Amino acid sequence: MTVTPASLTPHQVRQACREDSWTFPSTAGICDGYVQANLVILPSKYAQDFRNLCARNPVPCPLLGETKVGDPTIPARLARDCDIRTDAPLYRVYRGGKLVEEKKDIMSEWTDDSVGFLIGCSFSFEAALIGGGLVPRQIEIGRNVPMYATKVPLAPAGRFGGHMVVSMRPYPPDAIEQVRDLTRPFIATHGEPIAWGAEGAAALGINDPTGQNPDFGDPSEIREGEVPVYWGCGVTPQLSVMDSKLPEIICGHSPGHMLVLDIRDEDVCA
Amino acid sequence: MTVTPASLTPHQVRQACREDSWTFPSTAGICDGYVQANLVILPSKYAQDFRNLCARNPVPCPLLGETKVGDPTIPARLARDCDIRTDAPLYRVYRGGKLVEEKKDIMSEWTDDSVGFLIGCSFSFEAALIGGGLVPRQIEIGRNVPMYATKVPLAPAGRFGGHMVVSMRPYPPDAIEQVRDLTRPFIATHGEPIAWGAEGAAALGINDPTGQNPDFGDPSEIREGEVPVYWGCGVTPQLSVMDSKLPEIICGHSPGHMLVLDIRDEDVCA
Structure with a gap:
């Protein structure tokens, strides 16, 4: 072995x-x-x-x-x-x-x-995406996932507040329902996406249509015919504490x- | 009796x-x-x-x-x-x-x-506010609490999505830490406020500095020297389903x- x-x-x-x-x-x-x-x-x-x-x-x-x-x-x-x-x-x-x-x-x-x-x-739900044939872009190109600070406020808790950080993986619009279904069960590891597409990016306050300019992690590639799909990201609590x-x-x-x-x-x- | x-x-x-x-x-x-x-x-x-x-x-x-x-x-x-x-x-x-x-x-x-x-x-945390001498305005004036639709997106779940609805109670700025402390323990009934003041209102997308024009419930009164304080509201899931x-x-x-x-x-x- x-x-x-x-x-x-x-x-x-x-x-x-x-x-x-x-x-x-x-x-x-x-x-x-x-x-x-x-x-x-x-x-x-x-x-x-x-x-x-x-x-x-x-x-x-x-x-x-x-x-x-x-x-x-x-x-x-x-x-x-x-x-x-x-x-x-x-x-x-x-x-x-x-x-x-x-x-x-x-x-x-x-x-x-x-x-x-x-x-x-x-990482937990990414295995499910790979298993479904929907390999996250950053894995395909051998980089870290791109992450963005959003304008979505966290529900504050005493000393801690701030805003949600999201990770982004691009997919074609017609794959989004499958992407949602595959990641939904991972309720303890971010679950299904919180937003997608141009409308989702606007709601989160993200302006990076090419995926080249994330706030954290590595640049990605949103290719023609794809839209960004955003998930809650575990960097959020660290950033809130910082x-x-x-x-x-x-x-x-x-x-x-x-x-x-x-x-x-x-x-x-x- | x-x-x-x-x-x-x-x-x-x-x-x-x-x-x-x-x-x-x-x-x-x-x-x-x-x-x-x-x-x-x-x-x-x-x-x-x-x-x-x-x-x-x-x-x-x-x-x-x-x-x-x-x-x-x-x-x-x-x-x-x-x-x-x-x-x-x-x-x-x-x-x-x-x-x-x-x-x-x-x-x-x-x-x-x-x-x-x-x-x-x-209602659960309002009893604690009353007990702390911080009677919610709508109780003082005998009305329903004012509620607002916000621009804060919910984390969607399958068929259900939409935006958070909040309730509002006005307080003087120097009472806000006590208001937060009193309501924080009610973790199963909305807990501490999610935002307050002009900055909070802007983050939620609410523009009603007098409290006279809520989206749901009754008009309230934000008096001189007071700021609005916003809590997550149980109307949210009903509105999401509708x-x-x-x-x-x-x-x-x-x-x-x-x-x-x-x-x-x-x-x-x-």
Whole structure:
């Protein structure tokens, strides 16, 4: 049996990250069929506001689970023998809303007062799109997905507010109902698109008809006869936390370097 | 002991509705401390889309519970001995997105294929505002709350989409943090406000600085030194369903004539 990135087990990936022997440029395409999580790590006094932010905005902020205060162990139902401080490939450290460091573990940032949150990611529904023959453009061209800040306000929660971030994948208009049907069941990982086409772009306040000028991620290609299709994006809660400019240290994963869980895509389907 | 509208038990109110002896002009101020529910009754083939609409938009569409298909009994954890067809004071019947009738029961509209949904209402958090000395203006002046259609898109779910509807209560700017704190715990009944002030109104696409021209409900009064404060509103899911122009018969309660449940406001608090 050949070991490929897609056939690694989540535990193998996490162990490699923990032992600092992980060398892949991102977790895209790693551990086929397993859920990957966005991370946000906060002082406990902000935990209830963050929990409320996710509860009030589940489409862009699908909360999969959280650690206990000061305990870096991921709940076993999500991943066994998993330490949130070391088991993702790359972390980012923020202070006052500004990136101060990117590093391979957050052993020295995690405290007895830290709480870690795990948020669903679009890799889960992308597998369903690929399975349906509707390969997302950014996978076809080997790039990161393009993301946009929208003018759609989040339902605020205490300290946290801001606007929804969306990811974009172009499709022909006559494929949109199939795209909606394929992604709808992934209710815990953004689900069906929130908007599409020129009208959808206008409602979100996005003006990039070619897909070449996203706010985050890589430029894409909206080809002739295609329209942009937008999904809620897990960058939303990170951006909301950064926008709140908390004076304390906040950590997250580095974009594209997600924590790979033991649960499978079908486990987060309705 | 004097029986007042506020001291009636929910069961007494429901029995009076069922026996057609209920004569109050609305359920506002009835059964102090008990949760009241918005109703939406649909053919079962739309139930999953409606469930998803609520799951994806919990702030304006807080789903408290639902009936089994064809069984008009409300789940006992919400109300005992409660028939969704008869126990609200007044119902509305829609077809093709248009109101066709207002009536005191929906015995002839309910079928073996019907599903009833119960959605939280702002009466719960208004009790907390009153308790905090921040009496909502529409209660002070004896009117229905003013409501506005916004330009904020809902996260669509299958057949259902549209925009968020909000309710508005004016407060002085220096009371807003207390207003937010008082209503935040009511996570299952709209929770804290989604926007406030001139900036909030602009983000929602509302242009009514005096509060005299709402889209639904009654005109209010935004007095000098006050700003509008906006909450997600339970009219949202009804309007979303109406906008989808389903050809079948759809029922709801008549605005202000809610189903009174056995659970108390504190039961829907975080």
